[in-house]
Amino acid sequence: MTQARTKIDVAKAAHLYEQGWRLRPLARHLGCSFQRLSVHLRLAGVQMRTPASPRAFRLPVGERRDAIVAAVRAGKPVQRIVKEHRTTSRSVRLVAEQAGLHVPAPRGRLDRAEVQRLFKEEKLSRREIAERTGFGYGTVASALRELGLAHYPS
CATH class of the missing domain: 1.10.10 (Arc Repressor Mutant, subunit A)
Structure with a gap:
């Protein structure tokens, strides 16, 4: 006796595949074989990634x-x-x-000219400069040391 096949929601599968799901985990998630899923996606006109694709982007699942x-x-x-x-x-x-979460954008390098200005002109402490720039106290302290500035603004 043959086993009943699970109906594949091709629209959902296509959406998840285009979001970056890999074929095998997606097939497992939908309860079918990856070969069957691949056939259904191809018939639906989904552009399939290949191993030869230039580093096909795949999100973790x-x-x-x-x-x-x-x-x-x-x-x-x-x-x-x-x-x-x-x-x-x-x-x-x-x-x-x-997932609807905010991740801060990657920050660049610490602007040493800005650190120097904050230290000399605004007379901010290292801790205040760290808070203002969003960098750690140690990073600011190292930058000030490299600039040859005293520990406290004068």
Whole structure:
């Protein structure tokens, strides 16, 4: 006796595939074989990624995605999440965005001219400069040391 096949919601499958789901985890999620899912997606006109595609972008799925969302909610830095979950910062930001969470944009280098101006002209302390710029106290202290500035503004 043959087993009844699970009906595939092709519209949902196409949407998830285009969001970055890989074919095998998506098939597992929908309860069908990846070969069958592939056929249905191709018949629906979905542009399929190939291994030869230039580094086809694929988002983490399932438990890994949930762990990334939990880490973002816990306020972990993006680079720590990247390292712990072996993914990219782009993936972390996209997964967070899809979950409706805000991840701050990556910040550039500390502007040493701005640090010098805040220290000399506005006479801010290292801690105040760190708060104003969004960088850590140690980063600001190192920048001031490199600039040859005294510990306290004069």
